[in-house]
Amino acid sequence: MQDPFSSVFPLRPGRVHEVYGAGAMAFSAMAAAAASGPVLWIRESWQEGGLHPVGFAQFLDPARVLLARSAHQIDSLAVAEEALRDGVVPCVLIEVTRPLNLREGRRLQLAAKAGRATGLCLIPEGMGSNAAETRWHARPKFDPESEDSTLMCWEIKKNKSGTIGAWDVRWSHQARRVHVVSPVRLGPGSQDALG
Amino acid sequence: MWFPRFASDRVLRTRSVEAGFALTLSEQNTERLYCLSPQAEALGLHRGMSLADARAFCPSLITQPARPDLDARFLRVLRRWALRYCPWVGLEGPDGLVLDITGSAHLLGGEAALLKDMRARLVRAGISVRLGLGDTRGAAWAYAHFGEDKALSDLPVAALRLEEATVTALQRLGLRTIGDLTRAARAPLARRFGPGLLRRLDQARGDMPEAINPEPEPPHYATRLTLPEPIGLLPDVMAATARLLEPLCCKLKQHEAGARKLVLSVQRVNQGSQQVELRLASAMREAARILPLFERGLATVDAGFGIDVMRLEAVLVEPLPVAQLGAPRAPAQTATASEQLNDLITRIGTRIGLENVQRFLPADSHIPERSFLIAPAAFSTPQGGWACHRPRPLHLFAPEPILARGGTPPSAFRWRGMALRTGRATGPERIAPEWWLEEESWRSGLRDYWVLDTREGRRLWVFFTPQSPGWFVHGEFA
Structure with a gap:
C-alpha cells in the first residue's frame, strides 16, 4: 500500500460513502466518473437549483446520468435501496437532507453489498451516519498558479477499513481522472501507513 | 340500417331536453344546424339552416356543438353491437350500418322478426332508426332512406346513391323513379352520365355484386380470471397474475405490440374492487419480466375476505417489432443491461412516478x-x-444578489453570510438574452459573466448586468 489515496479513491464498491462540504458536488461527479455505466442521482423535488449538466460534462458524460426526483427523503432512500440492490446502476448518488438513523444507514449498506454498487450520500455538514464506510470532506482551494483550476482539498474524516488522510487533488482534463497534487496534511492515524 | 338523427340522438341519450334541440357545426365561418331532434324538426327547422335563422324562428332552441369524432366512435360501438345479428357488418357513411343477414336471419325467427327485434332494441336505446331490407346493398339503402314499404321501381332516382347534380339532371329528363330509369335505353344514359349511374342502378337491382366490408376487430388486450374459491395470499395472487399475463403476452406477441401500461383489476368477494396500475419504462411483452414488476403494486392490495375475479388489461399498447437476438444467451442472463435498467426505472417509477x-x-x-x-x-x-468551450458551473441556482459597484468584480464581498475576498477574476463573458423568448429573469438585459476564484476557496460564477447595474452569484464550480 504505497499510495494511500489509491486505496480509498475510487470509492470502494459494495459500500455506501458520505461526502460533505462546499466541494461535495464536484467530489460526487468525479467519483461517479470513476465508475462505468449509468449513474443515478437522487434528489428531492423541492430542492432548488441543481446540477448543471453542461458544467459537469467535463467530469462526467451527462448522457450517463439518470435523475430521480423524489417527494421526500423516505422516497429517496427507498429508491436508493432499490437501485443499490439491483446493481444495474454501479453508482448511486443520494442527496440527503436530514440525518440518517442507524437503521436507514445500515439498510443502504446491505443493499449496496447485495448489488455490488457504490452509494454516495451528499450530506449536510455534521449529519453523517455511523454506518457509512467512509466520510469525506471536500472543499475547493484557491490556486494562485493556474487559471482554470479545479484544485480541491479532499479530507477523509472517517474510514471503517483503513486510515484517514487529506490530499490536494485536481482534475486532469487530459486523463479525465483525479490527480493528487501533494499530500498536505496527514491525519493522526496515517503516519505509519505512509512510512 | 340508417340513423336519420344519429348525432343528436347520441347527445340526447345522456340528457333529456323537452324543447327543440339541435347540434351545430361551423362551416365556412357560419354556425349551421347539423342534426336536429324531432321536436326541433316539428318547429319547422331543417338541417343546414344557419343558427341565427333558427334562433329567430325558435328562440327556445337548445343547441350544442357537434362532435363528429364522438359520433364516429359511437357508430363503431353500434357496429359492434350489430354483430349480434350477423357476422358481416360494415359502416355505411357517417350514420348508417349495413348488415349481410344472409344465412343468419333464421336464427332470430326470420327476417321480419329480426327487423322487429332490431327496431325494438334501438328504440329502447333512444336511437331513431330506419331499416331497409333489400336483396342487394343498394336496394336496402334505398328502402332505408326513401320508404320501407314501397317497391324499388317506385322510389325516386335519388335512392340510387347518386350525386346531387346527376339527380337534378335526371329529373329534368323526366326520369323520376328507378322504374323510369330501368325502362330507359342504357347507352345514351351511359354516354351522358358516365358509368357511375348505371353501376349504381345495377348494384341496386342485383345485376352487379357489391360486397360488404366488415371491419376487422381491433385486437383487445385484456384477460380475466374467475376463481371458484377466493384467494388472499400474495403468492396466490402473483400466481394468478402470472396466469393472466401468459395469454396477454402471447397476444401482444402475435400483434407485434408491447404493453406500456397495464391495469390489474382485482374484485373482492364483497363486490369491492381495486386497481393496480403498472407503467413500464419501455414497451414489454415478456411475462417473466413483467411479473416481478407487479410485486410492489400487488403488495398494497387489501384482499379483505378474498379475491375471486381478476382482470388484466393492457391500457396503453405500443408497436414493438420482433427483435433479433444477437447470440443465444444463457438462461441465467436473459435480460441485457439496458433491459435491466428499464426494469429498474419501472420499479422506481412505481414508487415516485415514472415521469420523475x-x-x-x-x-x-x-x-x-x-x-x-x-x-x-x-x-x-x-x-x-x-461540448462547451466556456467554463460552466457545476451547480446552478437562482441569481443571488451581492453588494458591489462598478463594472469590475469586487475585491471583497459577502455571499450567503460569508466574507469572501477575490483572488482571481476571469472574464468577462458576455451573454445576451434571447429576445425572441419571454424570460422573466433576463429582463435586466445583458450579462457579463465572471469566474471568481476566492481566496477562501469557493469558485463562483457571478455576473454583472450593465444595463441595470447589479452583481449576482449564479453558480458554483465545485
Whole structure:
C-alpha cells in the first residue's frame, strides 16, 4: 500500500460513502466518473437549483446520468435501496437532507453489498451516519498558479477499513481522472501507513 | 340500417331536453344546424339552416356543438353491437350500418322478426332508426332512406346513391323513379352520365355484386380470471397474475405490440374492487419480466375476505417489432443491461412516478438555464453533444444578489453570510438574452459573466448586468 489515496479513491464498491462540504458536488461527479455505466442521482423535488449538466460534462458524460426526483427523503432512500440492490446502476448518488438513523444507514449498506454498487450520500455538514464506510470532506482551494483550476482539498474524516488522510487533488482534463497534487496534511492515524 | 338523427340522438341519450334541440357545426365561418331532434324538426327547422335563422324562428332552441369524432366512435360501438345479428357488418357513411343477414336471419325467427327485434332494441336505446331490407346493398339503402314499404321501381332516382347534380339532371329528363330509369335505353344514359349511374342502378337491382366490408376487430388486450374459491395470499395472487399475463403476452406477441401500461383489476368477494396500475419504462411483452414488476403494486392490495375475479388489461399498447437476438444467451442472463435498467426505472417509477425519473438532454441555447432539457427517462434516449468551450458551473441556482459597484468584480464581498475576498477574476463573458423568448429573469438585459476564484476557496460564477447595474452569484464550480 504505497499510495494511500489509491486505496480509498475510487470509492470502494459494495459500500455506501458520505461526502460533505462546499466541494461535495464536484467530489460526487468525479467519483461517479470513476465508475462505468449509468449513474443515478437522487434528489428531492423541492430542492432548488441543481446540477448543471453542461458544467459537469467535463467530469462526467451527462448522457450517463439518470435523475430521480423524489417527494421526500423516505422516497429517496427507498429508491436508493432499490437501485443499490439491483446493481444495474454501479453508482448511486443520494442527496440527503436530514440525518440518517442507524437503521436507514445500515439498510443502504446491505443493499449496496447485495448489488455490488457504490452509494454516495451528499450530506449536510455534521449529519453523517455511523454506518457509512467512509466520510469525506471536500472543499475547493484557491490556486494562485493556474487559471482554470479545479484544485480541491479532499479530507477523509472517517474510514471503517483503513486510515484517514487529506490530499490536494485536481482534475486532469487530459486523463479525465483525479490527480493528487501533494499530500498536505496527514491525519493522526496515517503516519505509519505512509512510512 | 340508417340513423336519420344519429348525432343528436347520441347527445340526447345522456340528457333529456323537452324543447327543440339541435347540434351545430361551423362551416365556412357560419354556425349551421347539423342534426336536429324531432321536436326541433316539428318547429319547422331543417338541417343546414344557419343558427341565427333558427334562433329567430325558435328562440327556445337548445343547441350544442357537434362532435363528429364522438359520433364516429359511437357508430363503431353500434357496429359492434350489430354483430349480434350477423357476422358481416360494415359502416355505411357517417350514420348508417349495413348488415349481410344472409344465412343468419333464421336464427332470430326470420327476417321480419329480426327487423322487429332490431327496431325494438334501438328504440329502447333512444336511437331513431330506419331499416331497409333489400336483396342487394343498394336496394336496402334505398328502402332505408326513401320508404320501407314501397317497391324499388317506385322510389325516386335519388335512392340510387347518386350525386346531387346527376339527380337534378335526371329529373329534368323526366326520369323520376328507378322504374323510369330501368325502362330507359342504357347507352345514351351511359354516354351522358358516365358509368357511375348505371353501376349504381345495377348494384341496386342485383345485376352487379357489391360486397360488404366488415371491419376487422381491433385486437383487445385484456384477460380475466374467475376463481371458484377466493384467494388472499400474495403468492396466490402473483400466481394468478402470472396466469393472466401468459395469454396477454402471447397476444401482444402475435400483434407485434408491447404493453406500456397495464391495469390489474382485482374484485373482492364483497363486490369491492381495486386497481393496480403498472407503467413500464419501455414497451414489454415478456411475462417473466413483467411479473416481478407487479410485486410492489400487488403488495398494497387489501384482499379483505378474498379475491375471486381478476382482470388484466393492457391500457396503453405500443408497436414493438420482433427483435433479433444477437447470440443465444444463457438462461441465467436473459435480460441485457439496458433491459435491466428499464426494469429498474419501472420499479422506481412505481414508487415516485415514472415521469420523475428523468435524464438530461442537450439544448441549443447560450442561456445557461436553457442549455439543457430535462425529459422523462422512460420516453427519451440519451444524447451526446455536450461540448462547451466556456467554463460552466457545476451547480446552478437562482441569481443571488451581492453588494458591489462598478463594472469590475469586487475585491471583497459577502455571499450567503460569508466574507469572501477575490483572488482571481476571469472574464468577462458576455451573454445576451434571447429576445425572441419571454424570460422573466433576463429582463435586466445583458450579462457579463465572471469566474471568481476566492481566496477562501469557493469558485463562483457571478455576473454583472450593465444595463441595470447589479452583481449576482449564479453558480458554483465545485
